[in-house]
Amino acid sequence: MRSPFSSETEAFRFLLLLVAAVIPIVLATVFGPTWLVVVVLVLVLGAVAVRAAALHMQRLRDPAMQVKMAPPHIGSPSDRRVLVVANQTLDEDALLSELERLASNPSVRIRVLAPALISPAARMTGGIDGLLAEARAKLQTALGRIGHSRAVSGEISDADPLHAIEDEFATFVPDEVIVSTRWERTEGGLDPLLAGLVRERFAVPVRHLVFEPGADARESDRETEVRYRREAGDTAARRFGLSAVVGVAVLAALVLSTAALIRSSEHSEQRSAAEAAANQRLVEPGPVANVVALKVIPEGKRGPEGEKHDEFTTTEFTVKVGQPQLLKIDNTDTVPHSITAPGAGVNIVVMPGVHTYKLLLQRAGTYLWFCTFVCDEWAMHHPGYMSGYITAVAS
Numbered sequence: 098m099r100s101p102f103s104s105e106t107e108a109f110r111f112l113l114l115l116v117a118a119v120i121p122i123v124l125a126t127v128f129g130p131t132w133l134v135v136v137v138l139v140l141v142l143g144a145v146a147v148r149a150a151a152l153h154m155q156r157l158r159d160p161a162m163q164v165k166m167a168p169p170h171i172g173s174p175s176d177r178r179v180l181v182v183a184n185q186t187l188d189e190d191a192l193l194s195e196l197e198r199l200a201s202n203p204s205v206r207i208r209v210l211a212p213a214l215i216s217p218a219a220r221m222t223g224g225i226d227g228l229l230a231e232a233r234a235k236l237q238t239a240l241g242r243i244g245h246s247r248a249v250s251g252e253i254s255d256a257d258p259l260h261a262i263e264d265e266f267a268t269f270v271p272d273e274v275i276v277s278t279r280w281e282r283t284e285g286g287l288d289p290l291l292a293g294l295v296r297e298r299f300a301v302p303v304r305h306l307v308f309e310p311g312a313d314a315r316e317s318d319r320e321t322e323v324r325y326r327r328e329a330g331d332t333a334a335r336r337f338g339l340s341a342v343v344g345v346a347v348l349a350a351l352v353l354s355t356a357a358l359i360r361s362s363e364h365s366e367q368r369s370a371a372e373a374a375a376n377q378r379l380v381e382p383g384p385v386a387n388v389v390a391l392k393v394i395p396e397g398k399r400g401p402e403g404e405k406h407d408e409f410t411t412t413e414f415t416v417k418v419g420q421p422q423l424l425k426i427d428n429t430d431t432v433p434h435s436i437t438a439p440g441a442g443v444n445i446v447v448m449p450g451v452h453t454y455k456l457l458l459q460r461a462g463t464y465l466w467f468c469t470f471v472c473d474e475w476a477m478h479h480p481g482y483m484s485g486y487i488t489a490v491a492s
């Protein structure tokens with residue numbers, strides 16, 4: 098992969114930006130609430146994306162000069178090897194007569210490269226053979242006009258035009274290139290920008306023959322080339338800018354919906370915990386009610402193996418069916434525990450602090466209960482610690 102940075106300084110600056118971006122994210126994660134983390138993340142990602150997009154667009158508009166390739170000269174000093182790149186303009190009189198003129202000089206060798214620009218759609222639908230045949234016919238006609246001789250040859254290529262030209266530099270090794278295009282890019286036609294790209298890449302004279310509608314072919318001047326370059330850069334930058342905006346919008350939608358999801362799940366957790374507590378807690382127990390008082394003590398009781406375990410100080414309850422039994426529980430721990438007996442439909446969430454809860458069973462029987470909060474794994478499975486029995490007797 099090519100580095101997206103044009104220089105080491107630029108890469109280093111981008112690294113600094115990244116480091117500077119990570120600091121607020123870490124701070125927000127450690128000290129802030131979830132929404133702040135999301136906001137900081139969005140701001141930082143946005144800033145990084147904007148910076149990267151700006152760099153990219155700048156490069157599209159104003160591409161850096163590359164190192165030019167200088168091909169060796171082949172043959173005697175008077176020999177000239179001319180590479181002609183054209184496809185749609187191959188039947189233009191101006192181009193053909195210029196090539197005839199060149200071919201009349203015995204020391205000139207001409208190679209015509211006709212890039213067949215085949216769209217992905219044509220490749221998929223298999224229309225490629227017809228297009229290649231058409232291009233071949235056009236090339237044959239052109240070669241026939243220039244004059245069949247050993248000094249003139251031609252080839253069709255369905256590769257990327259610039260790659261095809263690079264290949265020609267490796268095999269034909271031209272001293273000069275003529276690129277012939279229309280004044281603007283057409284379906285299947287060569288990009289007017291191509292001449293500039295060849296000029297940038299290879300240290301040989303490059304002539305650009307431009308065919309404008311209703312006018313004779315003319316050699317494009319420096320100004321025209323600059324205009325082509327700028328127009329193409331602007332188009333590419335615009336296209337990239339558009340896709341960047343779409344990308345940012347999609348990302349923002351994703352982040353926002355994730356944040357909304359986090360918030361709503363946090364809310365519903367809080368709400369269900371609050372509802373559970375409200376359902377079971379009796380704010381004002383009736384004066385005549387029979388109350389059992391007990392405590393939850395973390396590491397309050399030594400187990401048979403010698404370790405200390407979390408405990409409810411009372412784990413066996415006997416109640417009358419249909420009659421509420423109040424439990425005044427002092428949870429001395431900092432986290433909730435529970436008295437949960439699935440078989441009896443009992444689930445009392447015991448919040449930290451002293452609260453009174455209502456224990457009510459509808460059917461007679463003895464039921465195992467246990468704490469469902471992850472506290473002391475061992476104690477949760479051993480009656481007398483974070484587990485026990487509720488016995489309901491018929492009243």
Ligand SMILES: [Cu+2]
Binds near residue numbers: 468469471473483
């Ligand atoms: Cu527990």
